[in-house]
Amino acid sequence: MLARLRPLMATATRGKTAPGVAFSTSVAAAERYDHMHYSHTDACHHLRWTAKESYEYMYARPWSRVADFYAELVRTGAGATGLAILFGKDENDYTCDTNGGNYIVPLEKQTSSKSSNDRGGRWERANFKIVLSYHGGSFDGWQKQPGLNTVQGLVEKHLGKFVDERKAKQLEARSLPIEGYAAVAGRTDKGVTALQQVCSFYTWRKNVKTGDIKETINKAAPEKLRLLHVSEVSREFHPNFAAKWRRYLYIFPLDEDAKSISGEEQSTKILKGLEYNIKPQVFDVDKVDKIIRQLEGKSLSYKMFARDTQASRSVGPPTKCFMFHSRAAVVKLHSADENCEEGMSAVCIELVANRFLRKMVRVLVATTIREAAAGAEEDALLNLMEATCRRATAPPAPPEGLCLVDVGYDDFNRQMCFIVD
Structure with a gap:
């Protein structure tokens, strides 16, 4: 990989550029490479x-x-509290509220003015908000990929226990494993840790309890993956589209x-x-x-x-x-x-x-x-x-x-x- 990281080539200036950055290419370089190179021309270009x-x-x-520091935060389930201590902050200001107080979403508040109990389709399903903590070095990233140990793959496998009967039959008919689907606020790459990642899972089953989901996920990969909080939220909640930052x-x-x-x-x-x-x-x-x-x-x-x-x-x-x-x-x-x-x-x-x-x-x-x-x-x-x-x-x-x-x-x-x- 290092062999492919060639030093940047200094060449003549061409075209409109940003201050301190000159863009150029030579005929020889163009014949040899598919990409262009940059030569920084500000006062400190030779030190860059x-x-x-x-x-x-x-x-x-x-x-x-x-990696060990992050692993300890995940193992203890400290979440952002562990980082607050690192910066000398009051950890109580960053404590994960087990009652869901820190995870109330505007979309959840607006449902009080109109009822969706008598509506069909997706309005009949139960939607759960899940807050996860996982150690990046123990997984091949979030997104599920064949043959790789990913967070999404592991979570969805264990959420299969709560899939409704109709979906389970559809998956069996297609010779697919019975798994749930977890939408996420943002995918993380291999090696990247998350302390309070947010994902959601829905099912048409009426007897699913939040405590059962938490217990099941926490058994998936002890000390590497930890479910911090789970709550039933509005059917309209989506961890990615509803996020503001x-x-x-x-x-x-x-x-x-x-x-x-x-x-x-x-x-x-x-x-x-x-x-x-x-x-x-x-x-x-x-x-x-x-x-x-x-x-x-x-x-x-x-x-x-x-x-x-x-x-x-x-x-x-x-x-x-x-x-x-x-x-x-x-x-x-x-x-x-x-x-x-x-x-x-x-x-x-x-x-x-x-x-x-x-x-x-x-x-x-x-x-x-x-x-x-x-x-x-x-x-x-x-x-x-x-x-x-x-x-x-x-x-x-x-x-x-x-x-x-x-x-x-x-x-x-x-x-x-x-x-x-």
Whole structure:
């Protein structure tokens, strides 16, 4: 895989480009490659990592420590409460309400004015909202795929116990396993953890109890998958379409050789790089925060920060996302046998948006760290929005650091964020 991550090629400028980014190609390169290459031409272009260098820097971290931290949160069923403690917040503000108080959806409230008891079709079915926590390293992602151990596959297999008789006969007639269907708020990739993922399941059976669903799912994969809360909701509730925002947290570990630097030390490092053409191997966390903050409160097209998307979804409104919150801070990760002082330092990047594109968070994290290390201006990410080739951004950061914290169905409240001023 590393062999395919070739350094970016510097060529002549062509066409309209974003500030600090020049797009070009040579005849020889065009004959050899199907894609175009970017050459950054701002003042710090010689300090910016190539795709291969960025990939190697991102993966040369103690990711097992982050994976163990997430695994402990899933095992204990702490949900967002565990992260609240990490940032010194009051855990009571982030506790999962077992009575469903934190998961009331506007769609559920409007049913009081009109009854659907006498309506047929889908209105006769029982719809359940399920809040799950699972460890990304134990599964091959959310989406069900043949021959792979996925969260959706495991959940739907055990939900088959609650499928109504009519659907069970239809599945048997087609020689298919008797399984339920779980719609989800957002699919996660292999290696990505979720602390409060939301999905839904419906059935026409009238005797299904929420406690039975919880007990069955929690037996599926102990310590790897945990059902935090389940409740019967409105027939109109859909975990994806009803969601108003999603929150992700990325934890980037800093080992002894990769401590953050700032101020005069950062300037000295850049000057040495100018003289000896040595690319930096450290970055200023404050600079990461300033760069990522520029996305806050803006509706932008993130097509340059997406990966593996269909061509039809690479332009226009489908690529636009509104970023409610984007911050970075340093924390101490510690295991059960460590105290906060002995824990490992890590950079946390918290992002809240109405939607996210495929691998968008991981590319944003990798690109932000790359730009901070090179000493780029604070508007570096905004400039890259107008690029015309995704190779202008960095390869995705490792999935082990990414966590889907929760999904919101009420209006966004900044006070519920972990990193605030």
